Amino acid sequence: MIGMGAKLRERDAPAGDLRLANLTKRFGIFTAVDDLSLTIPQGSFFALLGSSGCGKTTTLRMIAGLEEPTSGQVLLGARDVTRLRPYKRPVNTVFQSYALFPHLDVHQNVAFGLRRRGKRSTDDDVMGMLELVQLRDYARHYPAQLSGGQQQRVALVRALVNHPQVLLLDEPLGALDLKLRRQMQIELKRIQTEVGITFVHVTHDQEEAMTMADTVAVMNAGRIEQLGAPAELYEFPATAFVANFLGQSNLLAAEAAGPAGSDVPVTAHGARFSVPADRARSDRGAVYLGVRPEKLHLVGSAAQVPSGHQHVEGVVTDASYVGVSTQYLVRTGWGSEISAFTANSGTGGQHPVGTPVVAHWDPRHAFLLPREPGQDDRTTPLLDEPVGAPS
Amino acid sequence: MSALAHVPTPSGPAAPAPPPRRGRHRLLPYLLLLPGAAWLFVFFAVPLLQLAAASLYDPSGSLSTGYALTWAFSNYPDALQAYWPQFARSFGYAGIALVLALLLGYPLAYAIAQKAGRWKNLLLVCVVAPMFTSFLVRTLAWKTILSDNGWFVGLLRDVHLLAPDGRLLATPFAVILGLTYNFLPFLVLPLYASLERLDHRLLEAAGDLYANPVQTFRRVTLPLSMPGLIAGTLLFFIPATGDYINAELLGTPNEYMIGNVIDSAFLVRLDYPQGAALSFLLMAAILAVVFGYLRRAGTEEVL
Ligand SMILES: Nc1ncnc2c1ncn2[C@@H]1O[C@H](COP(=O)(O)OP(=O)(O)OP(=O)(O)O)[C@@H](O)[C@H]1O
Numbered sequence: 064m065i066g067m068g069a070k071l072r073e074r075d076a077p078a079g080d081l082r083l084a085n086l087t088k089r090f091g092i093f094t095a096v097d098d099l100s101l102t103i104p105q106g107s108f109f110a111l112l113g114s115s116g117c118g119k120t121t122t123l124r125m126i127a128g129l130e131e132p133t134s135g136q137v138l139l140g141a142r143d144v145t146r147l148r149p150y151k152r153p154v155n156t157v158f159q160s161y162a163l164f165p166h167l168d169v170h171q172n173v174a175f176g177l178r179r180r181g182k183r184s185t186d187d188d189v190m191g192m193l194e195l196v197q198l199r200d201y202a203r204h205y206p207a208q209l210s211g212g213q214q215q216r217v218a219l220v221r222a223l224v225n226h227p228q229v230l231l232l233d234e235p236l237g238a239l240d241l242k243l244r245r246q247m248q249i250e251l252k253r254i255q256t257e258v259g260i261t262f263v264h265v266t267h268d269q270e271e272a273m274t275m276a277d278t279v280a281v282m283n284a285g286r287i288e289q290l291g292a293p294a295e296l297y298e299f300p301a302t303a304f305v306a307n308f309l310g311q312s313n314l315l316a317a318e319a320a321g322p323a324g325s326d327v328p329v330t331a332h333g334a335r336f337s338v339p340a341d342r343a344r345s346d347r348g349a350v351y352l353g354v355r356p357e358k359l360h361l362v363g364s365a366a367q368v369p370s371g372h373q374h375v376e377g378v379v380t381d382a383s384y385v386g387v388s389t390q391y392l393v394r395t396g397w398g399s400e401i402s403a404f405t406a407n408s409g410t411g412g413q414h415p416v417g418t419p420v421v422a423h424w425d426p427r428h429a430f431l432l433p434r435e436p437g438q439d440d441r442t443t444p445l446l447d448e449p450v451g452a453p454s
Numbered sequence: 455m456s457a458l459a460h461v462p463t464p465s466g467p468a469a470p471a472p473p474p475r476r477g478r479h480r481l482l483p484y485l486l487l488l489p490g491a492a493w494l495f496v497f498f499a500v501p502l503l504q505l506a507a508a509s510l511y512d513p514s515g516s517l518s519t520g521y522a523l524t525w526a527f528s529n530y531p532d533a534l535q536a537y538w539p540q541f542a543r544s545f546g547y548a549g550i551a552l553v554l555a556l557l558l559g560y561p562l563a564y565a566i567a568q569k570a571g572r573w574k575n576l577l578l579v580c581v582v583a584p585m586f587t588s589f590l591v592r593t594l595a596w597k598t599i600l601s602d603n604g605w606f607v608g609l610l611r612d613v614h615l616l617a618p619d620g621r622l623l624a625t626p627f628a629v630i631l632g633l634t635y636n637f638l639p640f641l642v643l644p645l646y647a648s649l650e651r652l653d654h655r656l657l658e659a660a661g662d663l664y665a666n667p668v669q670t671f672r673r674v675t676l677p678l679s680m681p682g683l684i685a686g687t688l689l690f691f692i693p694a695t696g697d698y699i700n701a702e703l704l705g706t707p708n709e710y711m712i713g714n715v716i717d718s719a720f721l722v723r724l725d726y727p728q729g730a731a732l733s734f735l736l737m738a739a740i741l742a743v744v745f746g747y748l749r750r751a752g753t754e755e756v757l
Pocket residue numbers: 090093095113114115116117118119120121122159
């Protein structure tokens with residue numbers, strides 16, 4: 064079936080990058096997608112990450128041709144497909160709602176796209192695909208007879224079997240249990256690498272996005288906040304939204320007064336810190352000083368802080384043992400809480416609630432982000448805390 | 455009616471037998487059926503048997519001399535012999551009217567169900583509204599509209615669609631038009647119910663999977679509206695075949711359908727055996743057509 068993919072690709076329109084140019088979609092006065100411009104290289108695995116309602120599905124629908132952009136363009140290679148009808152686009156979608164045909168069995172559902180393009184014998188392709196998602200035995204079942212996860216897998220192969228130029232996946236693994244999900248992630252990644260289809264993968268799951276994608280885009284309120292390789296986004300986020308959406312961050316409200324040499328000195332809550340200039344997204348005025356919780360180390364006294372590290376002092380207010388690590392909440396001298404994860408590697412002791420500690424970090428792991436004046440410290444709440452609990 | 459169910463039931467192991475329940479509970483469904491069954495017996499089964507008996511009466515009897523049940527099976531071939539043209543006409547007219555109604559009704563039902571938005575309820579009321587007046591009055595209204603001196607015929611004559619002495623009333627056209635009009639809601643409403651449930655995301659999925667609009671209709675919309683389509687065509691075709699009002703009011707004896715013959719056998723000629731025999735023949739013919747249709751529609755390979 065891989066060979067067939069190559070054949071189909073040759074027959075299809077010339078391969079090329081998927082480009083969105085100033086793509087905008089408004090529903091009435093509400094702007095769902097706001098002036099989106101990006102290029103997805105051919106054959107890459109692109110993940111679109113963002114909170115619910117930020118416009119991910121709308122973006123995919125415009126690429127598929129199911130939604131007409133208010134303005135802007137969709138380009139496949141050199142070809143402008145903005146006004147092309149969906150059935151003429153070499154693009155297939157795995158729908159968030161599956162949208163399986165209830166009157167067709169699994170086999171017929173998967174064969175649907177091949178049949179419409181005039182392929183006579185579909186059985187080998189279809190059965191090969193069903194094998195891939197462990198649904199061989201269900202070929203003659205109807206969608207209503209399948210579990211949610213099985214339906215999702217059918218939806219996946221129904222699109223994949225066509226070997227489109229671009230495959231759009233709208234949370235295709237959302238209904239699967241963890242084990243199957245990991246398995247499917249590996250399969251998807253393998254298929255993507257083998258056939259060289261461009262994948263645009265929408266997900267809520269940041270871990271999924273980071274492990275699978277070459278490029279991750281974090282979307283917020285119809286705009287792309289940041290786009291880049293997963294490690295880049297994680298290690299050096301561009302905005303406070305990204306810093307908190309992708310993993311957790313301690314963001315201290317600070318003031319910066321421009322770079323001094325290769326460092327940017329900042330003042331936060333009366334204490335002085337500094338960050339390397341190449342780690343600063345903003346070096347003047349209101350900034351956030353950010354440190355990831357796992358980059359914070361806890362020691363008993365300031366004397367134990369290694370040289371070159373910077374530190375804040377505080378008192379442990381919460382310690383959650385989660386197996387591989389212990390997650391601490393430390394109340395700082397100025398009253399806000401920061402979180403720190405320490406690996407349970409057997410070295411280093413535990414810090415019971417109520418003990419004074421010193422949290423220190425290597426300035427090369429810190430980053431500076433722009434901040435709206437007036438915004439206070441932000442710490443992603445611990446997982447076991449109710450969302451929205453005062454910090 | 456298994457033909458209406460498209461999705462076969464699971465072929466897995468049979469469901470476990472329900473646990474034994476107390477007798478009273480097991481009887482309850484039958485008790486609930488009782489009033490309906492009694493009603494059917496008194497008002498359907500008994501008259502039907504009576505009609506069956508009447509169809510076998512001695513044809514030489516009359517109301518004044520009385521009828522004798524002589525098992526005169528020859529009533530059937532005799533009736534068919536005498537009135538087969540009206541039989542053929544009934545099915546012909548109803549068939550043509552059905553085709554016209556489908557051409558009108560499917561797009562109408564589709565538009566109301568999928569495209570009408572907030573006008574949906576208003577349009578549905580418009581479809582049903584004519585039913586608030588009597589069948590007879592509506593057909594008489596058509597008689598006025600199609601009359602030789604009416605504006606409609608005048609218009610058609612002016613644009614030369616109709617010869618100067620051409621007419622619409624008292625032609626097969628008028629009868630078929632009447633049938634189409636009068637039974638259209640029976641086709642549209644079940645069809646609407648089916649199309650209303652059609653998930654437009656499936657149509658999008660079909661488009662995404664390279665189906666052009668025609669293929670999308672053929673492969674997705676049509677099969678998914680099949681239950682409504684089957685119910686609607688039956689609800690249209692059965693009464694249209696047996697109808698006699700339209701032929702009576704909009705046609706002439708040349709357009710008479712089998713309903714008119716039965717009507718006159720019972721009420722004018724008082725030939726009860728023949729009327730009864732024709733009634734049974736009509737019933738049998740309709741059942742044959744319906745079963746043939748259901749077999750085909752139900753087993754048709756949808757892909
Ligand atoms: N047809 C529509 N009419 C009006 N508003 C719409 C329409 N479709 C989407 N929206 C709005 O656009 C916004 C973005 O919707 P979209 O479906 O793209 O979100 P999403 O990022 O896919 O969210 P989720 O992760 O929950 O699927 C939402 O606020 C939604 O209410």
